[in-house]
Amino acid sequence: MNSCLIDNLSVEFKTDNGIIRAIDGVSFAIPKGKTVGLVGESGCGKSVTALSIMRLIKSPPGHYADGRIIYGDEDLLTLPESNMRHLRGNRISMIFQEPMTSLNPVFTVGNQIAESICLHQNVKRKEGLERAIHMLDLVGIPSSRERAKSYPHELSGGMRQRVMIAMALACDPDLLIADEPTTALDVTIQAQIMELMQKLQDEIGMSILLITHDLGVVAGTCSEVVVMYAGRVVEKADVHTIFNAPKHPYTVGLLNSMPGVKHKEKRLKTIPGLVPDLLHLPQGCRFQDRCDHVINKCRQIEPELTEQAPEHWARCYNPY
Amino acid sequence: MLSLNDLKMHFKSRHHIVKAVDGVSFDIAEGETLGLVGESGCGKSTLGRCILRLYEPTAGKIEFEGRDITHLKSRQLNPIRRRMQIIFQDPYASLNPRMSIDNIIKEALQIHGLFPNKKEREERVAELISLVGLRPEVLSRYPHEFSGGQRQRIGIARVLAIEPRFIVCDEPVSALDVSIQAQIVNLLQDLQEKLKLTYLFIAHDLMIVKHISTRIAVMYLGNLAEIGPSNQIYEDPKHPYTQALLSAVPVPDPGAKKQRIKLTGELPSPLNPPAGCKFHTRCPYVMPHCKTIVPPLIQLGKDRKVACHLYP
Ligand SMILES: Nc1ncnc2c1ncn2[C@@H]1O[C@H](COP(=O)(O)OP(=O)(O)OP(=O)(O)O)[C@@H](O)[C@H]1O
Ligand SMILES: Nc1ncnc2c1ncn2[C@@H]1O[C@H](COP(=O)(O)OP(=O)(O)OP(=O)(O)O)[C@@H](O)[C@H]1O
Ligand SMILES: [Mg+2]
Ligand SMILES: [Mg+2]
Numbered sequence: 001m002n003s004c005l006i007d008n009l010s011v012e013f014k015t016d017n018g019i020i021r022a023i024d025g026v027s028f029a030i031p032k033g034k035t036v037g038l039v040g041e042s043g044c045g046k047s048v049t050a051l052s053i054m055r056l057i058k059s060p061p062g063h064y065a066d067g068r069i070i071y072g073d074e075d076l077l078t079l080p081e082s083n084m085r086h087l088r089g090n091r092i093s094m095i096f097q098e099p100m101t102s103l104n105p106v107f108t109v110g111n112q113i114a115e116s117i118c119l120h121q122n123v124k125r126k127e128g129l130e131r132a133i134h135m136l137d138l139v140g141i142p143s144s145r146e147r148a149k150s151y152p153h154e155l156s157g158g159m160r161q162r163v164m165i166a167m168a169l170a171c172d173p174d175l176l177i178a179d180e181p182t183t184a185l186d187v188t189i190q191a192q193i194m195e196l197m198q199k200l201q202d203e204i205g206m207s208i209l210l211i212t213h214d215l216g217v218v219a220g221t222c223s224e225v226v227v228m229y230a231g232r233v234v235e236k237a238d239v240h241t242i243f244n245a246p247k248h249p250y251t252v253g254l255l256n257s258m259p260g261v262k263h264k265e266k267r268l269k270t271i272p273g274l275v276p277d278l279l280h281l282p283q284g285c286r287f288q289d290r291c292d293h294v295i296n297k298c299r300q301i302e303p304e305l306t307e308q309a310p311e312h313w314a315r316c317y318n319p320y
Numbered sequence: 321m322l323s324l325n326d327l328k329m330h331f332k333s334r335h336h337i338v339k340a341v342d343g344v345s346f347d348i349a350e351g352e353t354l355g356l357v358g359e360s361g362c363g364k365s366t367l368g369r370c371i372l373r374l375y376e377p378t379a380g381k382i383e384f385e386g387r388d389i390t391h392l393k394s395r396q397l398n399p400i401r402r403r404m405q406i407i408f409q410d411p412y413a414s415l416n417p418r419m420s421i422d423n424i425i426k427e428a429l430q431i432h433g434l435f436p437n438k439k440e441r442e443e444r445v446a447e448l449i450s451l452v453g454l455r456p457e458v459l460s461r462y463p464h465e466f467s468g469g470q471r472q473r474i475g476i477a478r479v480l481a482i483e484p485r486f487i488v489c490d491e492p493v494s495a496l497d498v499s500i501q502a503q504i505v506n507l508l509q510d511l512q513e514k515l516k517l518t519y520l521f522i523a524h525d526l527m528i529v530k531h532i533s534t535r536i537a538v539m540y541l542g543n544l545a546e547i548g549p550s551n552q553i554y555e556d557p558k559h560p561y562t563q564a565l566l567s568a569v570p571v572p573d574p575g576a577k578k579q580r581i582k583l584t585g586e587l588p589s590p591l592n593p594p595a596g597c598k599f600h601t602r603c604p605y606v607m608p609h610c611k612t613i614v615p616p617l618i619q620l621g622k623d624r625k626v627a628c629h630l631y632p
Contacts, residue, residue, distance in 0.1 A: 015465060042469025042497050097468045097495075100413050143589035149335065157409045157491070158360025158524075180468070183494040184409065186359045186524045187568040191580055213469075213497035214525070216570025239574045257499040258572055259527040267509070268502035268531065277457050 002070075003175050003207035004030040004053065009067035011048050014060055020278040021065065022048045024231040027305075030175065033201060035208040037218040037239070039254070040228035041275055046211045047097055049228075050177045052077075053209070054094050055084050071175070090120040093173040095181040097211075099160040103152040109163045110136075110148025113170055120171050135166035140192050157184040165193060172204050179211045194221050215258060219243060227251050230275055230286040233305055237312040247308055247319035249293045285316075293318045321486060321518045322348040322371065327380035329363070329370050336591045340366040342542035343380070345617075348486075351512065353519040355533030355550060357526060357565065361590065362539045364522045365409060368488040371520065372406050373397055384486070402432050405484040407476055407492040409522075414475055415463040421474055422459040425449070428481045448477040453503050469496040476504065480511070486518045494524060505532055526569050530554050535623075538562045541590055541598040544617055548624030558626045560603050597629065605630060 009026045012019050023045035030036045038046050051057050053069055055076055069076040071092070076084065088094075096102040104112060113132035118125060129148070136144035139162040152160055161184045168176060176197070182190040194217065200206050210222060218225060218239065225242040227235040227250065235248040246252050253271035273290035276282055282289065285298040295318045305315045329341040340363040348354045356364050370377050373389060382390045389400060408414045415424060425445045435441040446456040452473040463471055472495045479487060489508070493501040505528060511517055523529050529536060530550055537547040538559060546559040557563045567581040585602040588594050594601050600610040610629050617627040 013465070015461065017460065040497065042473075042495075042500050043467040047467060140587060142587040143591045146336065146589070146591050154331070154333065154338075156361040156365060162360075180495065184360065184491065184524070186357070186565065187526065187570065188565060188583060189360050190524070190570075191568045213501070214570065215498060215572040219572045219574040219576070220570050243572065243574050254497070254499055255572075257502040259502075259531040267506050270502045270506065271499045274453060274455055277455050279457070 001032045002029045003032045005070040007068045010065040012065045013062045028226045030207050033205040034223045037222035037225040038211045044228040045231045050179045090171050092175045093168040094177040095168045097179040099164045108149050113167045117170050135170050139166045176208045235314045247314040248316050249291045250287050321350040323383040325381040328378045330378045338590050339542050351516045353533045355529040355536040356522045358539030363542045368490050404486040405479045406488040407479050409490040428478045432482045452477045488520045490522045546626045559628050561599050
């Protein structure tokens, strides 16, 4: 069963230079109680996808050009804003990529978490604050009672990120959208946070969309992986298949760019070239200029996302 | 290039004092990369900001290129600011939202009187933006039109613009996907070779730190736990905190069995740090005297130092 289904979603932004389609026909499902990893080159549309599920794309300059986001038996894109507000931060919650931009600098972090709890859970202020402090404990912030009185700028980068996580998890969400939730955390705390999410998943069946570029985290926590490139889904499969038998040349390049665990090369492998400008997309495949598997056809017609093996989808004419 | 002696930075607020950096000493040689790792909140960014004199340290001494800069006034700092720069952890907060990318980078050049010729300045800006893997077409856009990782690269281009000698890189690549990460890391290394740049590289990704650093310093709650050549730290970590940290590195293999050393015990707070060794509340090897006596940073072998009662 699916918790959420993103179906042929396209989002456009109006800019001074023209309209860009930041994501184009994106489809994937988040199965109930599972974690789906969303990876891809910086700027490929991961955050736009995440913000769309929360319906937080600012319009203008953005708008939903096409597609549906099915949650329960409703399309989130057509839901009235008042219903959406009720879902947001309650049933569906999000950990944002840049904590500083989503925390309010003039309120203490304890008050901010408490406020979100009171808003959704119909509890008194005092109880909200107690729960906030408990959440700060859970995400590993020491002296939580004291720290609840801190303002965001008094905290380190990783502490702010954990405040965001505490806020997102405070209402036991049914669907969690986590956009780079652990980038500012050291590996021991990161492991602790991932365990906390997994525990909630086991206890309340929470489904997670996890956006991260840490492939180690993907390998350790996700059951399925969606790979995006320049606004398109280019590959999707279960986590073992993605790591052991990737088909799309971009996925292969991505996996090769990781610094080796054992041997030390002088230079890291990269994918040569630059991602195309969304305003000037090439004819054919969007990855053609950087691809080591390119054939003639790739320069003419963009490949469709096709099922190349059971449950293994790739957008490529000449896969690995 | 840089020498820190017993550097301290304490923040005072109404209710309490946070000893964010509490007596750190190390040297960085010219052309070297010192990796700085440690638990979130242990004082890495604060240390970086002190070095750049964005904060005035509470105590201790900072020498840069042989000169004591610990208490220089802001006017005296200006010429030095060109030689030392910081790539910030939070890119959004450091870019002016009302300026186009073009102007953001040009401003940096202008402040320091670089490339006064308009045409040369424009060429330089285009060159810088391609260096960090973005297309010159994007220069007319504004910060909010970019993704997190793209913004981080703009921040890096701005810092490289003024050709500093020493750069504090505060998690410069944590917002980037691995292929761009690799590009930026290669770029930083190329520049280092070409221009003999020196880096203090703060990061949580231990594989990246290992790759780029000549030496590594591990911090715990405001102090150094351990410092030494990077391959030695990775192959034979001495401090129990370093051992736990390395064991928690996520492995990019979905079939891998995890053998993480779980740190149990109470998480210490910088608001009220434990007596003795600050790690004793969570240390698997804790001994009675660890709770009362602070372990000094002692020499261990030729170029390693560790602060732990298990040694020598
Ligand atoms: N408000 C906006 N106006 C114009 N373009 C935008 C806007 N928001 C996003 N974009 C563009 O949409 C594309 C996708 O951005 P998005 O933030 O989703 O990337 P991402 O995959 O999350 O990248 P990262 O890993 O760097 O966070 C980018 O090319 C970006 O420039
Ligand atoms: N301006 C400030 N006012 C008060 N306290 C501060 C300030 N800046 C930092 N601190 C405190 O100093 C300590 C160290 O913070 P710092 O940002 O240096 O940590 P960090 O090691 O960079 O962590 P992270 O990995 O999470 O970025 C934290 O306890 C933080 O709350
Ligand atoms: Mg993003
Ligand atoms: Mg920091």
